[in-house]
Amino acid sequence: MPGVQWEFVLFADSEPNAFAVPGGKAGVNTGIMPIAITDAGLATIIGHEIAHLTARHAAERVSQKRAAQIGAGVLGLVIPEAGLLTTGVGYGTQLGLLKFSRAHELEADQIGSILMARAGYDPREAVNFWQRFADYKKQKGKATSMEFLSTHPLDERRINALRSYIPRAMSEYLG
Ligand SMILES: [Zn+2]
Secondary structure, eight states: OTTOOOEEEEEOOSSOOEEEETTTEEEEEGGGHHHHOSHHHHHHHHHHHHHHHHTTHHHHHHHHHOHHHHOHHHHGGGSOOOOOHHHHHHHHHHHHHHOOOHHHHHHHHHHHHHHHHHTTOOTHHHHHHHHHHHHHHHHHOTTOOOHHHHHSOOSHHHHHHHHHHHHHHHHHHHO
């Protein structure tokens, strides 16, 4: 994404959440660290969020749903302006409301595994991370209203799809 000024910010917030905002802004909460555990775990999250941006999922989502149905607030999402991430947090919340489709989630996993591999992190760790997240979700039960959990299906289907992406990412990792 030429011309994008990437900005990554860690928020002191106990909710395990991460999000990306068009314009190259990504946020990760401290609450996700006990699930990330390793650098490769964190790389999985950041790779996934970057992938949502590079694949322009938010823009696709807006056009899919039609701007009028979503409301003026979210329209800011499709304008690739380099706003401050502090304003992006509000967008991030709205982005959660957008909720990416399962196809977008799988695509973000696939692209994310390649991005983390290119950055020097073992993409097999992505499977371990999402499994830890699935376990966490199970522990918390369905009662949780946590945004990241509600917007990221963590079932066998997703984990199996992710496994199928690993060989391609491994070829990037071993280069
Ligand atoms: Zn996602």
